[in-house]
Amino acid sequence: MENFANTASNQSEMPFALVQGEPLTVIPQDLYIPPDALLVFLEAFEGPLDLLLYLIKRQNLDVLNIPIAAITRQYMEYIELMEELELELAAEYLVMASMLAEIKSRMLLPRPISSDDEDDPRAELIRRLQEYEQFKKAAEDLDALDRLEREIHLTNIEIPAFEIDMPLPQVQIKDLLAAFRDVVNRAEQFASHHVEREPLSVRERMVSVLEKISADEFTSFYDFFDASEGRMGVVVSFLAILELIKESLIEMVQSEPYAPIYVKAKS
């Protein structure tokens, strides 16, 4: 998911830059996007606060002093893209959009010179962003702790069985049923997340991406996108790259957050 977040965010930066100002070209007929795969876009962000935080961090801005107008504009561009791609947008994203619009209009009103925090129309948003950021960080810290099954392994030391008369565990049939119910529920959950077989257009694009790159030198991530194909074309390229990463056929390199991304073939 982290990889996705990175690629998704940088990816979205790119088509905006290229597509903006140009009339939206006709969507090529052969490009079909599986709706499941598009969820990748949405899932790159954990919600409107996460998206806003990303927009702010990308520009090295201080959360305490967000340029509301600019951030609102960028936020709306994302929302429009998601709508254009016919993603079922969670209501929270739209609620946030109207909140931003309201703050923006209140910012335009003259403020008394001796304004304290209470008067800043952004105060509530800033508080929520900080609180969310706090727990986003806490989740990362938690994830980094040594934990069982990953860094910590319990011992599996043998007890010579013939020496010790260990009673056998007792099991009730309801335990057995509960176990089966749990495993079936989990399996169903898992199944619903299976992405359908990707259509030919993504497969074709995967081939053309592979043809473009080599194992010895880096190709700029942005070279794989052609604005003339329109947003749908860009999305297909993006999905093809994600799929290639998943299959470990290519490698992505980014020297630091928000730095340019390069792609090379896995040697």
Next chain:
Amino acid sequence: MDSERLKPILEALLAASDKPLTINTIFDLFVGDLEQPGKDDIRQAMHELAEKYNNSGLELKQVASGFRLQVKPAYETWVSRLWEQKPPRYSRALMETLALIAYRQPITRGEIEDIRGVSVSSNMVKTLQEREWVKSLGHKDVPGKPTLYGTTREFLDYFNLKSLNQLPTLAEIRDLDQYHPELAFTEKSETSVN
């Protein structure tokens, strides 16, 4: 019973047990013996045993439900090669929900949703309960009587912690008046442009 006799017994017990052992549990095992160690003796021997493992591939660790013998994380590279299966990975959404429950317990689903800014699926809460990391602590006395969630001892055990105090500290929240006024200028010029 002196520490030298006690240590190998503790070692055998810790190795044989499939869950962490408390000093009390161990103490009870000796009840009725001619030579019965006191709880302090056990604590002392446990301490010495932990030191003995310093230079080994194992460590004696105290987690929330007691003491356990475990493989040192430093040797994870080789140990993981014994198994083909990769460790489970958890989504950001799940970790954020878990972090909120851990740091803000008791907390309702609605409160988690307010902070995260998105809805929390009931499946996610169920997954956390199935992992036995999270449990219901009762119901909040507000309309709808929402469930209050908290973390379990198993959660601490899983994350190799002895108590909630050992969780990484939360980043601080800064006050709005902490930003530099000259930055406010950019904001204004920006606003007027748009």
Next chain:
Amino acid sequence: MDSERLKPILEALLAASDKPLTINTIFDLFVGDLEQPGKDDIRQAMHELAEKYNNSGLELKQVASGFRLQVKPAYETWVSRLWEQKPPRYSRALMETLALIAYRQPITRGEIEDIRGVSVSSNMVKTLQEREWVKSLGHKDVPGKPTLYGTTREFLDYFNLKSLNQLPTLAEIRDLDQYHPELAFTEKSETSVN
């Protein structure tokens, strides 16, 4: 890699592994490492490690299928009290494996792993076979010829069932949930053990 660096790694491997390890198996685990110990190095370190355990509650023993760490039989008295005090329970993983074998037989270990999404240790299947609840029904005619598992008559006897048809259906389980939601909870509050 010298013996001093190798010993803790061996210790970690022996303690974590659910079956005895041969020198060859251990040797293979290092393949690809920059510093790769030879088989003689491993043998030498194993020897030294065995001596280190002389005064402890554990011992490093060579059995037919390799080396393993085990509890010294001398400490049987206390270890068996541990079981008396806390009757063992099967882990959630083991229960799920048994449930899948009961409901989906004939089934291979790989199929169980696919449904559960995690690996099934050979120990788990062994435990079920030793309990005489599970048996091999033959081999599936696919590459690798994996064993097909099913339940035994003893399994039916234990659960007081005349035939497999008497196992409740999944729909009934869900109904059970609806009418007795607390059942699902009791399940969770019990600590699982392996």
